Structure formats: structure tokens, C-alpha cells
Amino acid sequence: MDINLFQATVLGLIQGLTEFLPISSSAHLQIPRILFDWSDQGLTFDVALHFGSLVAVLVYFRDDIVELIKAGFARVAYKKKSSYADLFILLIIATLPAVLFGFLFNEITEKYARSTEVVAIFTLVFALVLFYADRKGSLGRLLKEMTWKDAFYIGMAQSIALIPGTSRSGITMTAALLLGYDRKSAAKFSFLMSIPVIFGGSLLRSTDLIGSSLIELNVPILFYGALVSGTVAYLCISFFLSLIERIGFFPFVLYRVLMAVILLSMSLN
Secondary structure, eight states: OOOOHHHHHHHHHHHHHHSSSTTOHHHHHHHHHHHHOOOOOOHHHHHHHHHHHHHHHHHHTHHHHHHHHHHHHHHHHHOOOOHHHHHHHHHHHHHHHHHHHHHHHHHHHHHHSOSHHHHHHHHHHHHHHHHHHHHHSOOOBOGGGOOHHHHHHHHHHHHHTTSTTSOHHHHHHHHHHHTTBOHHHHHHHHHHHHHHHHHHHHHHHHGGGTTOOHHHHTHHHHHHHHHHHHHHHHHHHHHHHHHHHHHOSHHHHHHHHHHHHHHHHHHHO
16 A cells, blocks of 8 residues: 555545535545546555544434434334334335445446546536435425335435445435435435445455555554544534535535536546
8 A cells, every 4th residue: 555644635635525525525536546646545545534434423423323222222122112213224224225236236336437427427417416306305304204215215316326426425315305304304314324334335345455464554544544534524524414404505516516527627638
């Protein structure tokens, strides 16, 4: 792994800024590679960055996560019903499609859908879908009103995020908005959904690292990248949830459109 401090800082910032905002991390990770002619950061560093993002969402929603675990156990062991137990089940339902489609199609998308042109097109297309959802959704339903069918539909939408440029957070929030949920409920459910997905993805990637020596892994750089990613991701979650009801999704839509144009122009040069 050959990554210096500057590269670790840039990539950590990008990961932290884009993992939970509806703007596509795949699109942004293309930019430094094109501008600076960097090679892929490698599997090890990718796992470290995602681990930082995972820690950020776990820390931010720590109270909810504790309640979800307790309520989920009580539901399974004692058939005890509660709002957190219902949310626990909904999150499982929403996660299953991503697991299934990821298992079936991950290698195909990795091989055929990672070009800059594909990332740019899907960044643009789903920016416009998000714009439509934010303008046409009723935005009146709360998270506590979610049904298992709604969770399944949002989970199916999450599966589309296998295609780079879609944005996992963007597509899940879009689906929730189209189903009539308010912006904050859509965002919170999307963030909670990210926990099993990021954890599972990182775990799968980590199995490929078994047997690597500590010297090969460059632990200080890995820790630094994870720290940058996690710190920035935590701040992004806090910022996003505090402002989304007031500003809506239009600033992110506009940003994605501009990003798509930039990526297309860079790919043509």
C-alpha cells in the first residue's frame, strides 16, 4: 500500500463528506484519480475509510442502536412489542435486498460499471429523480408510520446503489420521499440502514486482507485515514439532520448536476 499523508487526507475527507450525503462517493473518488493521476488506493485503505464512516454513524446514533438491540432481543426472546422492535425488523427487511443483489451482481458492476462516464450519467439521472421526489412527495409521514412494504421498497432502491454514481444515501432517501415520508425521517432511516451495509461490505473486504503483515498494512496511515473519514462523516450527519427540513434537497441536486457535468468533461479530455 503506497499512500502518503496528503493522499490519505484527501481520500479521508472525500469519504467522510460523501458517504452519508446524497451526492455519491463514487463520483467524488474519481476526481483526485483524474486530477492527480493517482492509482486506486487499494482494498486495505478502502476498508479503513469505510470503518471510519461506520464508527461515525454508530457513535452518532448510539442511543438508538442500544435501544434497537435491546428491543430486537426482547422481541425475539419474549415476543415483546415496541416501536424500536418494529424499527429493528424494518431495518432487517430493508437490508435483505442489498445483500441478495450484492451477492448476485457485485462482481458484474465492479467489472463493467466503474467508468467515469457511467458514474457521471448515474450521478445526473438520480439527481433528477431526487429533485422530483423532493418536490412531488407528500413529505408528511413519520418514521414511526413505516410499514414492512415501505421498508422493502426502500431496500430494493438501495440495491440500485451497486451502480457507481447512484449514491446509496441518495437513492434510499429518494425512495422514502416518494413513499411520502418527511425529509428527516427519510434521512434517519437511510443512515440507520447504512450500518449493516457498511459493516457487511467492510467485513467481506477484510477477509481478503487475512495474512497481510503489519508492515504491509501501514497501520499509522490506515488509522489516520479512518480518523479523518470518521470525524468528517460524524459532522456531516449532524449538519445534514439539523438543516435538511429547512433547506430541502435542492442544493444537493444542483451539486450533483454540476458534478456530473465536470466528470463528463474530464472524461472527454
